[in-house]
Amino acid sequence: xxxxxxxxxxxxxxxxxxxxxxxxxxxxxxxxxxxxxxxxxxxxxxxxxxxxxxxxxxxxxxxxxxxxxxxxxxxxxxxxxxxxxxxxxxxxxxxxxxxxxxxxxxxxxxxxxxxxxxxxxxxxxxxxxxxxxxxxxxxxxxxxxxxxxxxxxxxxxxxxxxxxxxxxxxxxxxxxxxxxxxxxxxxxxxxxxxxxxxxxxxxxxxxxxxxxxxxxxxxxxxxxxxxxxxxxxxxxxxxxxxxxxxxxxxxxxxxxxxxxxx
Amino acid sequence: xxxxxxxxxxxxxxxxxxxxxxxxxxxxxxxxxxxxxxxxxxxxxxxxxxxxxxxxxxxxxxxxxxxxxxxxxxxxxxxxxxxxxxxxxxxxxxxxxxxxxxxxxxxxxxxxxxxxxxxxxxxxxxxxxxxxxxxxxxxxxxxxxxxxxxxxxxxxxxxxxxxxxxxxxxxxxxxxxxxxxxxxxxxxxxxxxxxxxxxxxxxxxxxxxxxxxxxxxxxxxxxxxxxxxxxxxxxxxxxxxxxxxxxxxxxxxxxxxxxxxxxxxxxxxxxxxxxxxxxxxxxxxxxxxxx
Numbered sequence: 001x002x003x004x005x006x007x008x009x010x011x012x013x014x015x016x017x018x019x020x021x022x023x024x025x026x027x028x029x030x031x032x033x034x035x036x037x038x039x040x041x042x043x044x045x046x047x048x049x050x051x052x053x054x055x056x057x058x059x060x061x062x063x064x065x066x067x068x069x070x071x072x073x074x075x076x077x078x079x080x081x082x083x084x085x086x087x088x089x090x091x092x093x094x095x096x097x098x099x100x101x102x103x104x105x106x107x108x109x110x111x112x113x114x115x116x117x118x119x120x121x122x123x124x125x126x127x128x129x130x131x132x133x134x135x136x137x138x139x140x141x142x143x144x145x146x147x148x149x150x151x152x153x154x155x156x157x158x159x160x161x162x163x164x165x166x167x168x169x170x171x172x173x174x175x176x177x178x179x180x181x182x183x184x185x186x187x188x189x190x191x192x193x194x195x196x197x198x199x200x201x202x203x204x205x206x207x208x209x210x211x212x213x214x215x216x217x218x219x220x221x222x223x224x225x226x227x228x229x230x231x232x233x234x235x236x237x238x239x240x241x242x243x244x245x246x247x248x249x250x251x252x253x254x255x256x257x258x259x260x261x262x
Numbered sequence: 263x264x265x266x267x268x269x270x271x272x273x274x275x276x277x278x279x280x281x282x283x284x285x286x287x288x289x290x291x292x293x294x295x296x297x298x299x300x301x302x303x304x305x306x307x308x309x310x311x312x313x314x315x316x317x318x319x320x321x322x323x324x325x326x327x328x329x330x331x332x333x334x335x336x337x338x339x340x341x342x343x344x345x346x347x348x349x350x351x352x353x354x355x356x357x358x359x360x361x362x363x364x365x366x367x368x369x370x371x372x373x374x375x376x377x378x379x380x381x382x383x384x385x386x387x388x389x390x391x392x393x394x395x396x397x398x399x400x401x402x403x404x405x406x407x408x409x410x411x412x413x414x415x416x417x418x419x420x421x422x423x424x425x426x427x428x429x430x431x432x433x434x435x436x437x438x439x440x441x442x443x444x445x446x447x448x449x450x451x452x453x454x455x456x457x458x459x460x461x462x463x464x465x466x467x468x469x470x471x472x473x474x475x476x477x478x479x480x481x482x483x484x485x486x487x488x489x490x491x492x493x494x495x496x497x498x499x500x501x502x503x504x505x506x507x508x509x510x511x512x513x514x515x516x517x518x519x520x521x522x523x524x525x526x527x528x529x530x531x532x533x534x535x536x537x538x539x540x541x542x543x544x545x546x547x548x549x550x551x552x553x
Contacts, residue, residue: 059447059451061447061450078450079447079450079451079453080453081451081452081453084451084452085448085451087444087447089444091442091444091445092444092445092448094448094463094466094467095549095550095551096466096467096469096545096549096551105452105462106452109449109452109453109454109458109462110452111453138548138549138550139550140549140550141550158452
């Protein structure tokens with residue numbers, strides 16, 4: 001399928017560990033996958049499968065203890081503006097800056113653009129997420145969904161090689177979440193940016209992704225990679241995609257349950 | 263199958279027509295009286311006026327200018343010593359020393375916090391030092407300051423630094439530590455330099471705490487200064503407000519003593535309720551970091 005085309009991001013046998021006060025925890029074990037240009041690549045797994053840790057490793061905040069992550073064939077060693085993170089937390093916007101300043105700040109701090117151009121581009125992306133009226137508002141005056149829109153606009157304004165989204169809609173109510181997923185897909189139709197999206201929701205993964213990486217729980221190991229057309233199609237086995245994914249992710253539990261019952 | 267659960271009770275659907283007619287007031291502006299009563303400043307002014315009236319009444323009834331002068335006598339003394347330039351000169355003298363001590367304290371607090379933020383041993387040092395010195399009232403250091411620096415400005419500045427340093431350093435340090443990990447990651451993500459990270463993420467992120475430290479430091483310094491001046495008295499350059507109070511007492515001009523105290527109160531009120539509140543309104547409140 002991608003013969004002769006080099007992936008943008010290559011994750012090769014990555015094992016991640018972190019320390020808590022009294023434990024050394026292995027978050028992921030020898031995870032490998034490739035992301036190509038314009039992919040909407042989703043990492044899906046139950047809580048505790050290390051998917052957020054994996055995303056932070058791609059962001060350069062955590063170094064793998066084994067394996068390697070390469071962006072455009074260059075090893076990732078530290079955070080950088082070519083991989084922009086969008087977090088789940090609403091406080092990712094800096095409260096002492098207005099919506100416009102938050103985006104312009106990202107552009108100037110990274111040395112991408114100077115003051116005037118940064119502002120122009122900030123306004124362009126604020127318009128894209130439909131918040132032109134709120135450009136001069138401080139973040140605390142916005143709703144949760146609007147804050148996430150600003151964070152996405154900030155990420156997109158950076159025009160990074162890859163946009164990293166860490167459950168960006170998880171803290172939103174169901175209606176807003178569905179609307180945001182729709183908007184994200186529209187934005188993608190516009191600019192075809194590459195995005196790595198982490199979620200624990202099967203519906204969201206099927207909706208947002210074109211390719212879905214399934215991780216097992218604790219430590220995260222790759223269970224498979226699935227293609228999605230975004231509409232939860234009925235597969236050759238007569239089941240919708242989300243059913244298949246649920247089965248793949250939780251077959252162990254289902255098998256366990258049936259043995260105890262039988 | 264026998265089901266013990268009660269069967270749902272069927273009811274017809276109901277749709278109502280909603281209108282605002284007959285509700286009376288949906289929204290109307292408040293009357294002038296109600297709006298005035300909602301002004302906190304106005305209500306406090308009223309309290310002040312009542313207190314002044316009580317003061318005046320009690321002093322007239324007591325009729326002893328040496329013990330407790332009337333409010334009007336105090337205001338007259340205040341006005342006269344302001345006109346004669348004596349009170350403004352004393353105030354200016356005090357403020358000059360205060361600013362020197364405050365600035366020096368802030369500078370040292372900045373250095374100490376920088377050291378504490380950069381290294382673990384620095385953090386330990388800061389925590390031990392503040393734990394030791396924060397409970398020690400600056401005034402307790404006065405005898406020592408007199409021996410070390412003599413009866414001059416140096417001694418007062420020394421105790422002022424002590425008054426400012428610890429509270430500012432402690433608050434700034436804990437503010438830095440409390441900066442949200444998400445903001446830290448945002449700062450790193452956009453590739454800020456070390457200095458840029460401190461100036462553009464850490465300091466604004468910790469600003470509520472820093473401002474609290476500045477406020478506490480100022481309050482300590484102001485109280486310490488007046489007390490220290492009472493003890494140190496004047497030197498070659500003249501005397502401050504504390505000295506003005508002390509001198510007036512010595513010459514039994516009690517209304518002037520009250521006028522000096524009134525000045526101390528007014529200045530303290532002005533800085534704490536005007537300067538710092540304005541700073542808060544322009545920063546942390548506007549940013550929604552404090553309500």
